[in-house]
Amino acid sequence: MQFLLASGNNPVSHVLDAPVRIGGMEPFSGLTLQVVTLFVGLIAFMAVLLYASKNISTGKESLGHRRYLSRGRIAQVIEVMCLYLRDEMLTPMMGKKDAHKFAGFLLTLFFLILSLNLIGMVPMQDMQLITGTWLEDAQLAVVGGTATANIAVNAVLAFSVFIVIQVHGFRQLGLKGWLEHLCGGHELVHGPKGLLLVVPIIFVVEVLGIIIKPAALCIRLFANMFGGHTLLATLLMFGGMTWAGTNSGLATAGVTLVSGVFAVLITFMELFVAFLQAFVFMFLSAVFISLMSHHEEEHEAHELDGATAAAH
């Protein structure tokens, strides 16, 4: 019941980052559970993808025609994901050249965020609380939490997207083209003089857009992961609240059962959200990058609308 009580006190506390504690102490000052989880996610990311890439790569000649096939379920799943994202999502949106150029970066974002989201779904903190009780270390907490529910983590990932968007924009459009883009595009700047009156407004909107686009990526991922886990903690909290309010075992058991069933259902939804948010982050990054390409610029508004609708 300890982990239920822990969530019963404050659902947000279950989702927020906490310092690493061993034996009631904080051996590494400032080191938090989400930071450790971040590295665990990296290890999982590397382990799965290195294993998968080894099994996707062309095998020995002794295997005959079968050497061209991916070996193992994990490799097949990763391959399907990579192929779908590159050929069905990125290529139609960015064009083959840009899709192949940015696929490495965008898929890194996708798989890293996915790894962190999925690792965050494993109730490691709760398991440590149970284990800690047996080990007579009730505060034992080494790893746990969802790294993507940390705004700093998402901000860094979004900042990397910001850098890529701007570098790509400069390389594609040049300084003059980039400035024209900020002022509403070549047609507006070199169009009728009356339209120049709206250029300052567009400039402000575009400059804000430069910041808002990656900020939206950061906040969307944070809000989804934080909100989902808070919802789960809230559902689990109901049992503790019932016990606190009634002291009735029967009522507590009934409420816990119902809220537990809902928690399981929400967990499945969270599993879906883990994939969806990783995809949305990658997809919108690709949209923002492609908006800075020559061929896409004139369709900017249309594509942005479509992409935003898809993200919702």
Next chain:
Amino acid sequence: MNIFILANEAAAESPLSFKLLPAISTVVVFTIALGTFMFVVWPKITQALDARDEKILSEIRAAEAAQAKAKAAQSEFEKRLEEARAAADDMIRKARSEADRQADELRARSQRELDDMRLRATQELESAKRTALAEIHAVAATLATSVAGKILKREIQPSDQKRLVDESLSEMTSR
């Protein structure tokens, strides 16, 4: 109760508070992840996918070439079969014509031989008839002469005999 303390401590913070350590850790983690993915994982995957695409394309090309070859072989075979059929028909036609010609020739030869045989037989018959008639004439003349001689009590000479026969024959012919 320690857990309540832990939870309360954590709850005191804002979810939006930006901490430097997670940010720096993320920079490190993302750099490692990006490096691993872009320089190890992705090249292997793309190389394998490209190799597979190339293999599939080459197999399709080979299959198409084999199909084209098979079609060409089939059309060549059909052409030769047609030629063989035509040659066979020609041979049959020629054989039939030769057989007809030979049969006609045989029939003509047989007819000719038959006609010859008939002619020969007729001639032989005529000759035999003439011989027989001559013999009859001779015997009849001899007999008649003999009878007449006996009747006339006079010996008729062979020259008389011949003359009498010829006269008799002339009378018979004129009659």
